[in-house]
Amino acid sequence: MTEQTDLSPSIIVIFGITGDLSKRYLLPALYHLFKDDLLPVGTRIVGLTRQSMTADQLFGQVELCINEVDNICDPEGLRKIREATELLQFDPEKSEDYPRLLERLNAVEAEQGICMNRLYYLSIPPELFVSTVHNMGEAGLNASCQHGKAATRLLVEKPFGSDLTSAQALIEKTSAVFQEEQIFRIDHYLAKETVQDILVFRHSNPVFADIWNGQHISAIDIVAKESLGVGHRINFYEHVGALRDFVQSHLLQLMAVTMMGLPSTLDADSIHQAKQKLLSSTVPAHPAEAVRGQYAGYREESSNPDSSTETFAKVRLSIDDERWKNTPVTITTGKALDEKLTQVVVTFHTPDSEESNRLVFRIFPNEGIHLELKVKRPGFGDALEQAVMDYSYQHDGILSHPDAYERVLLDAVKGDRTLFATSDQVLASWRIIEPLIEAWRDNSKELKIYESGSTGPSLVQ
Numbered sequence: 001m002t003e004q005t006d007l008s009p010s011i012i013v014i015f016g017i018t019g020d021l022s023k024r025y026l027l028p029a030l031y032h033l034f035k036d037d038l039l040p041v042g043t044r045i046v047g048l049t050r051q052s053m054t055a056d057q058l059f060g061q062v063e064l065c066i067n068e069v070d071n072i073c074d075p076e077g078l079r080k081i082r083e084a085t086e087l088l089q090f091d092p093e094k095s096e097d098y099p100r101l102l103e104r105l106n107a108v109e110a111e112q113g114i115c116m117n118r119l120y121y122l123s124i125p126p127e128l129f130v131s132t133v134h135n136m137g138e139a140g141l142n143a144s145c146q147h148g149k150a151a152t153r154l155l156v157e158k159p160f161g162s163d164l165t166s167a168q169a170l171i172e173k174t175s176a177v178f179q180e181e182q183i184f185r186i187d188h189y190l191a192k193e194t195v196q197d198i199l200v201f202r203h204s205n206p207v208f209a210d211i212w213n214g215q216h217i218s219a220i221d222i223v224a225k226e227s228l229g230v231g232h233r234i235n236f237y238e239h240v241g242a243l244r245d246f247v248q249s250h251l252l253q254l255m256a257v258t259m260m261g262l263p264s265t266l267d268a269d270s271i272h273q274a275k276q277k278l279l280s281s282t283v284p285a286h287p288a289e290a291v292r293g294q295y296a297g298y299r300e301e302s303s304n305p306d307s308s309t310e311t312f313a314k315v316r317l318s319i320d321d322e323r324w325k326n327t328p329v330t331i332t333t334g335k336a337l338d339e340k341l342t343q344v345v346v347t348f349h350t351p352d353s354e355e356s357n358r359l360v361f362r363i364f365p366n367e368g369i370h371l372e373l374k375v376k377r378p379g380f381g382d383a384l385e386q387a388v389m390d391y392s393y394q395h396d397g398i399l400s401h402p403d404a405y406e407r408v409l410l411d412a413v414k415g416d417r418t419l420f421a422t423s424d425q426v427l428a429s430w431r432i433i434e435p436l437i438e439a440w441r442d443n444s445k446e447l448k449i450y451e452s453g454s455t456g457p458s459l460v461q
Helices: 020-036 053-058 073-085 097-114 126-139 166-173 192-205 204-212 232-258 266-279 298-302 403-415 423-440
Strands: 010-015 042-049 087-088 119-120 152-157 183-186 215-224 290-295 312-315 329-334 340-349 357-365 368-376 383-391 449-450
Touching: 010 020, 010 097, 010 403, 020 073, 020 403, 042 053, 042 097, 042 423, 053 073, 053 126, 053 152, 073 449, 087 097, 097 126, 097 449, 119 183, 126 166, 192 204, 192 266, 192 340, 192 357, 192 368, 204 357, 232 266, 232 298, 232 312, 232 329, 232 340, 266 423, 290 423, 298 312, 312 423, 340 368, 340 383
Parallel strands: 010 042, 010 119, 042 087, 119 152, 152 183, 215 329, 290 449
Antiparallel strands: 215 340, 290 312, 312 329, 340 357, 357 368, 368 383
């Protein structure tokens, strides 16, 4: 059962508040939520950092207003987030610091005179995750407040393990401390506006309902390309690679949203069940139906002349059910490619193979929905031409919409788990790519080197 939506005041505890993720995404998102009065009155932020630092010093290092049209902060919004934030010097590797954190949270509630929900956002390196969760349990931080009833939620950034075995162990150890309904596994891609629109589009346009299957759809292509190289994430990328970084999480979730059976209502439980059914029906990837590449110069960037880390991955998948048995799904992601582009392309069967009906969900850039249809060209003949129906957020005057992290944080405050991956979905996704992990492990023979600015290596047809 999905946790009841609750807009009671919350204490948002950010582990690693002085880290890159917090400065670039979490704090700007929280500023917007405070500015627009979307958080319950009385909400507080407790930031944890190894450094000896005040909240004012932290905010002096953060560009809070990067999502504003003019990059200018609203003074009232600034005042709200500054007054709501405090920093606590804390080392996640020291078990003695956890009871001190609990004491501080109890004190915050005593000061407010109200029992508050508690959200723990683990913006910490993956290797600290298990010990941090264990220490939280030992200190009683997994329980609600001491003088009433409230919710306690754990927000976790990917990666959720590094393969199927490690993911199973991670889920088991986390489940020993937090119940499944308390755990919010973040995939910020699911919170992007256009990804949300895929579900709403399908649900609100029944004209597509009866043709949303392999009988009418010839192919689905999911693409997430970057024009830049790995950059400052080189150390992280050497241990992860494109397959784990994007395919296992973001793009398989996109596939599930696009292809799942559409439930009658878009509540969290129904959506999770439909996504899980689709992922469970996906045939594990076969190495012969995949290609991996690495852009020229990556080994110099990583200072590892023998690196076999893939910066590009393309995988062809199939779904083992009657609805999609004839429809191949191709997932492509990579760095240092010809363009920055994220989209889902649904290609429909047409009598004329030269021209297709295509429905494109553009996630980035120029967010929107693009539909290509065939119409008769004016005149005496029967010649056809392509007509385009295009909806663009930008052209429609929608210059601003909620940032993905704003939606993630607000939904966590509400207790709405719709946009967060379940443990079953995580395991199903690892199961799908496990054959590739095994085949590509420490094996550089099949690694294709490609030039920066190219489209990357091709799949063998």
